[in-house]
Amino acid sequence: MVSTYRVAVLGARGVGKSAIVRQFLYNEFSDVCVPTTARRLYLPAVVMNGHVHDLQILDFPPISAFPVNTLQEWADACCRGLRSVHAYILVYDICCFDSFEYVKTIRQQILETRVIGTSETPIIIVGNKRDLQRGRVIPRWNVSHLVRKTWKCGYVECSAKYNWHILLLFSELLKSVGCARCKHVHAALRFQGALRRNRCAIM
Numbered sequence: 001m002v003s004t005y006r007v008a009v010l011g012a013r014g015v016g017k018s019a020i021v022r023q024f025l026y027n028e029f030s031d032v033c034v035p036t037t038a039r040r041l042y043l044p045a046v047v048m049n050g051h052v053h054d055l056q057i058l059d060f061p062p063i064s065a066f067p068v069n070t071l072q073e074w075a076d077a078c079c080r081g082l083r084s085v086h087a088y089i090l091v092y093d094i095c096c097f098d099s100f101e102y103v104k105t106i107r108q109q110i111l112e113t114r115v116i117g118t119s120e121t122p123i124i125i126v127g128n129k130r131d132l133q134r135g136r137v138i139p140r141w142n143v144s145h146l147v148r149k150t151w152k153c154g155y156v157e158c159s160a161k162y163n164w165h166i167l168l169l170f171s172e173l174l175k176s177v178g179c180a181r182c183k184h185v186h187a188a189l190r191f192q193g194a195l196r197r198n199r200c201a202i203m
């Protein structure tokens with residue numbers, strides 16, 4: 001059985017949202033900064049532990065606020081489909097304090113405005129640009145503790161530039177959106193292995 005998961009990638013300007021998605025899908029990275037101006041939809045199919053999942057990855061430009069209702073969601077082209085996804089990936093740049101504040105605000109707005117009955121929609125917080133670790137502005141432990149213990153969200157640090165923990169991020173994502181078959185402890189490693197041996201198709 002093929003399951004379809006819709007995922008929104010949100011974050012402040014230039015934190016590496018598109019770079020993460022492109023590294024995951026195409027194994028490519030560019031140092032050139034091309035600002036995202038419109039919502040982009042990617043439709044990969046991934047195989048994890050022998051099961052096919054259709055992903056709909058929505059890469060959003062920075063939004064000023066999470067839409068408070070369906071009317072607002074559909075009135076603003078940039079926000080379309082935002083309230084009905086199965087999971088949120090909120091990205092910040094570990095070297096930019098404001099980008100973490102942005103994630104805080106958006107997470108709060110998601111909680112306050114989300115559709116009734118979707119209270120379990122997982123949120124994964126992602127600290128990108130881990131390769132620039134020396135410029136980190138908030139200690140990793142503080143963020144991780146806040147996110148995991150207080151917010152009860154997943155937390156992954158990655159580097160889109162060096163493809164570090166990108167697979168882990170999407171593996172965590174699939175697990176958190178309820179893929180019961182992917183709950184093995186070493187799911188991330190299996191996923192990576194599947195990719196290496198060309199047993200994972202990304203289209």
Ligand SMILES: Nc1nc2c(ncn2[C@@H]2O[C@H](COP(=O)(O)OP(=O)(O)OP(=O)(O)O)[C@@H](O)[C@H]2O)c(=O)[nH]1
Binds near residue numbers: 019062
């Ligand atoms: N050093 C480093 N640079 C990165 C990393 N990820 C992205 N970048 C750079 O950060 C800049 C912005 O990356 P994008 O992927 O365009 O960021 P974005 O969040 O999609 O940007 P907008 O959609 O325009 O807000 C680019 O110059 C990337 O090369 C990373 O992991 N490490």
